[in-house]
Amino acid sequence: MADRASDADIVSIPKVELHIHLNGSITEATALTLARRHGVDPAEGLKLVDGRYPGRYPNFEGFLDAYLAANQFVRTPDDLELVAAEFARGQAAQSIAYSEIIFTAMIFVRNGMEPASMWAALRRGLAVGGPDTRISIVVDAIRDLGAEEAAATVRLVEAADAPIVGLCLTGIEGTMPVETFLPFRADARRLGLGFTVHAGEMGPPESVEASLDVLGAERIGHGVAAIRDPALLERLIRDQVVLDVCPSSNVGIGEYPSLEAHPMTEFWRRGVRMTISSDDPPFFGTTLTDELRHLVRIAGLTRGDLITLQRRAIDASFADAATRAAVRARIDAWADA
Numbered sequence: 204m205a206d207r208a209s210d211a212d213i214v215s216i217p218k219v220e221l222h223i224h225l226n227g228s229i230t231e232a233t234a235l236t237l238a239r240r241h242g243v244d245p246a247e248g249l250k251l252v253d254g255r256y257p258g259r260y261p262n263f264e265g266f267l268d269a270y271l272a273a274n275q276f277v278r279t280p281d282d283l284e285l286v287a288a289e290f291a292r293g294q295a296a297q298s299i300a301y302s303e304i305i306f307t308a309m310i311f312v313r314n315g316m317e318p319a320s321m322w323a324a325l326r327r328g329l330a331v332g333g334p335d336t337r338i339s340i341v342v343d344a345i346r347d348l349g350a351e352e353a354a355a356t357v358r359l360v361e362a363a364d365a366p367i368v369g370l371c372l373t374g375i376e377g378t379m380p381v382e383t384f385l386p387f388r389a390d391a392r393r394l395g396l397g398f399t400v401h402a403g404e405m406g407p408p409e410s411v412e413a414s415l416d417v418l419g420a421e422r423i424g425h426g427v428a429a430i431r432d433p434a435l436l437e438r439l440i441r442d443q444v445v446l447d448v449c450p451s452s453n454v455g456i457g458e459y460p461s462l463e464a465h466p467m468t469e470f471w472r473r474g475v476r477m478t479i480s481s482d483d484p485p486f487f488g489t490t491l492t493d494e495l496r497h498l499v500r501i502a503g504l505t506r507g508d509l510i511t512l513q514r515r516a517i518d519a520s521f522a523d524a525a526t527r528a529a530v531r532a533r534i535d536a537w538a539d540a
């Protein structure tokens with residue numbers, strides 16, 4: 204049996220991250236800066252413990268409190284540019300060749316940002332990563348807020364000047380029937396965009412099935428509930444459905460007691476077509492590099508497995524063919540070196 208991937212391999216391989224929220228990438232330092240910029244005492248406005256996000260939360264709502272507290276201070280295009288630039292620098296520092304960021308545009312619009320200035324600020328910030336740090340945008344609608352939120356999100360996307368490659372449904376599963384979002388799904392098709400759904404995160408296996416069967420999701424965010432349903436797990440393996448899995452996030456909201464108890468190891472061994480991401484990295488005290496370290500340590504991935512995982516992720520992305528080919532070439536060059 205081949206040796207485990209080394210830490211140098213994990214650090215240096217050109218990586219691909221498909222499930223990361225820009226709204227969930229506001230570091231503590233940036234949140235403090237923005238709170239002060241808007242005249243708010245951070246001790247009042249942010250849910251920090253000893254200057255840090257808690258990292259572990261009693262439940263999803265506990266995480267959401269900390270996340271929304273930080274997001275309320277991203278009010279102007281300059282604020283958003285700061286967040287996006289810091290994000291892009293962080294991806295570049297991790298050798299992340301391609302990222303698909305989930306962007307909840309409506310949060311910033313509700314904070315008072317004018318849409319055209321919002322997209323321009325986002326583009327300027329993301330460009331800071333440089334040409335080797337390619338970043339595309341997937342715009343999400345929060346399902347708890349219903350059909351009108353989804354329709355408003357689509358109107359923003361239609362008017363946007365930004366590299367948007369997909370739409371995504373996020374939020375708390377079960378708060379609305381999935382049929383509510385059939386028009387949102389149809390809009391993705393009409394606009395030639397990819398479509399992905401957060402499902403089987405806190406919700407049951409049936410939520411994954413409905414996302415595939417009713418909404419025709421092209422990828423599933425999380426999907427970890429499938430571990431509880433052997434028939435669904437078989438189906439995911441047989442049909443090679445892509446799950447964008449975020450281990451520390453699931454542990455951080457209390458879905459699993461530890462990374463060792465997380466289904467990623469069984470998914471990997473059984474041949475589930477998963478990719479690995481960090482979801483909301485500072486809020487869960489993690490990075491993509493750390494998530495890969497956990498998987499290598501716990502599931503014993505080799506250097507070859509690590510390469511397979513990155514190739515699989517770029518192939519499953521919503522990037523155009525030229526971008527996919529360019530990123531794939533970087534992974535191939537690293538593999539051959």
Ligand SMILES: [Zn+2]
Pocket residue numbers: 222224401424482
């Ligand atoms: Zn997510």
